[in-house]
Amino acid sequence: MKFKVFTLLLLLVTLVSVPVAFASDPEPTILSNKEAIDLVQTHANYLWTLIAAALVFFMQAGFAMVEAGFTRAKNSINIMMKNLMDFSIGSIAFWAIGFGLMFGATSTGWFGTSGFFLSDFTPDGDPWVLAFWMFQVVFAATAATIVSGAMAERTKFTGYLIYSCVVSGLVYPVFGSWAWGSLFHGNGWLEGFGFIDFAGSTVVHSVGGWSALAGAIVLGPRLGKYTKDGKIKPIMGHNIPLAALGVFILWLGWFGFNPGSTTTADTSIAMIFVNTNLAAAAGACLAMIVSWMKFGKPEVGMSLNGALAGLVAITAGCANVSPGSSIIIGAIAGIIVVFSVIFFDRIKIDDPVGAVSVHGVNGAWGTLAAGIFNMGGTSASIIGVQLLGIAACFLWTFPVTFIMFKIIDKTMGLRVSPEEELEGLDYAEHGGIAYPDFGVATRSGISTVGSPSSGSPSYASAPSAATQS
Numbered sequence: 001m002k003f004k005v006f007t008l009l010l011l012l013v014t015l016v017s018v019p020v021a022f023a024s025d026p027e028p029t030i031l032s033n034k035e036a037i038d039l040v041q042t043h044a045n046y047l048w049t050l051i052a053a054a055l056v057f058f059m060q061a062g063f064a065m066v067e068a069g070f071t072r073a074k075n076s077i078n079i080m081m082k083n084l085m086d087f088s089i090g091s092i093a094f095w096a097i098g099f100g101l102m103f104g105a106t107s108t109g110w111f112g113t114s115g116f117f118l119s120d121f122t123p124d125g126d127p128w129v130l131a132f133w134m135f136q137v138v139f140a141a142t143a144a145t146i147v148s149g150a151m152a153e154r155t156k157f158t159g160y161l162i163y164s165c166v167v168s169g170l171v172y173p174v175f176g177s178w179a180w181g182s183l184f185h186g187n188g189w190l191e192g193f194g195f196i197d198f199a200g201s202t203v204v205h206s207v208g209g210w211s212a213l214a215g216a217i218v219l220g221p222r223l224g225k226y227t228k229d230g231k232i233k234p235i236m237g238h239n240i241p242l243a244a245l246g247v248f249i250l251w252l253g254w255f256g257f258n259p260g261s262t263t264t265a266d267t268s269i270a271m272i273f274v275n276t277n278l279a280a281a282a283g284a285c286l287a288m289i290v291s292w293m294k295f296g297k298p299e300v301g302m303s304l305n306g307a308l309a310g311l312v313a314i315t316a317g318c319a320n321v322s323p324g325s326s327i328i329i330g331a332i333a334g335i336i337v338v339f340s341v342i343f344f345d346r347i348k349i350d351d352p353v354g355a356v357s358v359h360g361v362n363g364a365w366g367t368l369a370a371g372i373f374n375m376g377g378t379s380a381s382i383i384g385v386q387l388l389g390i391a392a393c394f395l396w397t398f399p400v401t402f403i404m405f406k407i408i409d410k411t412m413g414l415r416v417s418p419e420e421e422l423e424g425l426d427y428a429e430h431g432g433i434a435y436p437d438f439g440v441a442t443r444s445g446i447s448t449v450g451s452p453s454s455g456s457p458s459y460a461s462a463p464s465a466a467t468q469s
Contacts (some may be wrong), residue, residue, distance in 0.1 A: 044265035049131050052260020055253050056138040060087050060145060062249030066308075067149045069243025070301065070353045072235070074424025075153045076434035082148045082157070086164050090141040093169030098140055099133055102173035103181060109189035111177050120185070132184060135260065139204055142257075143172040146208025149353035151215045153222050154421050157429045159414040163215070166404055172207050175396050179203050179389065183263075194382070195389045196374065199261040201316030201366035202393045209360020210394050212351070214402040219415050221350030223422065232345055235352070240300055247304045251280055254311045258318040272318045276311065279318075279330030283310020286334030294338065305341070305354045306334035309362040316363075317370030325373035332369070333362045364390045 064083035068076045096117055104112025114120070120129045144167040148160070179197055181188035197203050227233055237243060258276045259269035287306020291299035310330030314321075321329065340357035351357070371386035372378055408414045415421075420428035427433060 041265070045263060046128075046131050048265035048269075049135050049260060049263045052256035053131075053135040053138050055256025056135070056142065056260065057087070059138075059142060059250050059253035059257070062246045062253055063142075063145045063148070065246025065249065066243050066304075067152055067246075067353050069239040069241070069246060070149070070237040071152045072424070073238040073435055073438075074426055074433075076238075076426060077430050077432050078157065078425035079148070079152060081430060082160055082164075083145060085161060086145045086148065086168075087138075087141040089161060089165050090144050090168035091137050093165045094137045094140045094173070095133075097169040098173040099136065101170065102136070102176040103132075103184035103186050104177075105185045106177070106181065106187055109178070109181070109187055109192065111174050112181065112186045115185065129184075132263065135263065139200060139257075140168045140172055143204050143208040143211075144168045146205065146355050146359045147212045147215055149355040150212035150351040151219055152352045153425065154219055154415050155215075156413055156416055157425070158412060159408045162408055162412070163211075163401070163404060167208075167211055167401070171211060171397060171400055171404075172204070175207055175393055176203050178392065190389055190392060193385045193388065195385050196320060196370045196382070197316045197367055197389065198319045198370070199258045199315045201312060201314075201363045201370070202389055204363075205312045205315065205359040206363030206367070206390070206393045207397050209356050209358070209363055210397040211401040212355045213349070213360055214398050215405050216349050216351050216356065218402065218405040218409055219350075221348055222352070223418060225350045226348055230348075237301070237352075244300070244304055247307055250308060251311065254280070254315075258315055262319070268319065271323070274323050275314055275318045275321060275326035278323055279310040279314030279326045279333070280307045281310070282327045282330030283307050283313070283334035283337070286331045287338055288334075290335055290338045301354075302338050302341070305337050305358050308358045309333040309337035312359055312362045313366030313369060316367045317373060320370060320375055321373040322375055325369075325375075329366060329369045329373065333365060336362055336365055364394075 060083055064080055067083070068079045071079065099118065100114060100116035101111045104114035104116070106112050118129070118133060121127070121133075144164045147163065147167060151160070177186050178188040178190040179195055180186075180191065180203060182191055222235060224233060225235060254276050255273060259272040262268055262272070284303050284307035287309065288298045288303040291297075291302035310333045313329050313333035314326050317329065318326070337354065337357050340361045341351075341354045344351055344356055349356070367390050368383070368386050371382040374382060405414060416425065416428060
């Protein structure tokens with residue numbers, strides 16, 4: 001009986017306390033629901049932006065593989081070191097100076113004057129600056145890495161470290177502030193005119209491409225690239241499968257490069273993904289067709305660069321052109337890159353990987369195309385602003401980097417000695433050999449190099465496709 005009374009009392013207390021407990025919880029309101037939804041969206045934005053940054057960082061591996069594959073085995077360590085230092089030195093330079101120049105507060109619209117050394121971050125402040133900085137630093141490293149390919153196989157490592165720092169800390173950020181400053185605290189003069197470059201056909205790729213052009217001109221061509229009577233003598237890359245793997249990695253990374261530039265996890269990224277992919281595919285197809293018609297065979301190097309040209313070209317307009325237009329943009333880029341590579345070769349500008357054609361020339365084409373194929377309609381004014389941005393990029397980047405390379409060349413030296421170039425930069429600059437268990441081509445044939453102590457081999461300047469060097 002007592003047990004039944006106790007159970008009944010417990011049940012009554014429970015029934016009375018339940019409404020009280022529920023009453024203590026605040027009832028959901030429209031405002032509280034909005035705050036919860038906004039918090040979820042904020043967290044999603046952080047996550048997507050940082051995932052995209054990781055994809056763009058992985059493009060460093062792609063660039064390293066493309067450059068190494070398109071050049072000779074005796075320079076592979078040097079190329080890996082350059083790509084490693086691009087990101088390492090570039091990160092420090094962008095943290096100290098570049099980010100502030102690009103996104104700091106400005107009253108002129110020419111460059112930022114705050115935010116140096118990531119001073120915008122405070123422990124109790126908005127942490128978005130950290131996610132935004134991380135996404136932007138991988139872009140800065142990309143611009144610097146583009147230069148490496150055009151100057152491969154004959155550049156002093158010390159000279160490379162200097163210009164990598166200058167490009168990441170000054171050249172790229174200043175132009176970036178003109179076009180993208182308002183993404184944070186800045187306000188660039190070029191974006192004020194309505195300049196369209198969503199993810200950086202000009203801001204990133206043309207800056208890298210025109211810097212590469214300046215460097216290739218100052219350096220001069222590789223030994224053996226041109227005969228005494230001016231004929232072109234091809235210097236074959238040592239590992240085309242490696243270069244192809246690099247292109248696939250870059251293609252993957254571009255799915256962070258372009259859609260990630262929204263810095264927002266929303267439905268807009270779907271079309272950007274599609275546009276990015278279609279342009280790359282069209283670029284590869286048309287480059288293959290044109291090279292097939294011109295050389296009699298579907299040339300792999302041109303086809304690989306065609307995919308990259310399509311990716312570069314769609315980067316500016318990936319968010320404001322239709323999928324059909326992206327195919328046209330990529331297809332034209334694939335055609336342009338073939339003839340551009342041939343053109344620069346004929347005027348004796350030696351670009352081992354086609355960086356100037358892929359990034360400089362097709363960055364300009366893609367920026368113009370973003371205005372021509374704008375889904376909201378185009379006009380002479382829109383086209384004029386796009387042309388202004390293309391010209392401003394060249395007139396800033398090329399002269400500044402040309403002067404920089406000249407200063408480096410006249411002071412510490414930009415190019416290695418002929419003996420070091422023939423020997424290979426792996427041993428001359430880094431004291432190592434990338435493939436110690438394989439034969440390398442020399443003037444007398446194929447020799448085995450097991451260690452640097454076995455002697456300094458004399459490499460052929462223009463080996464055949466079958467050789468290792």
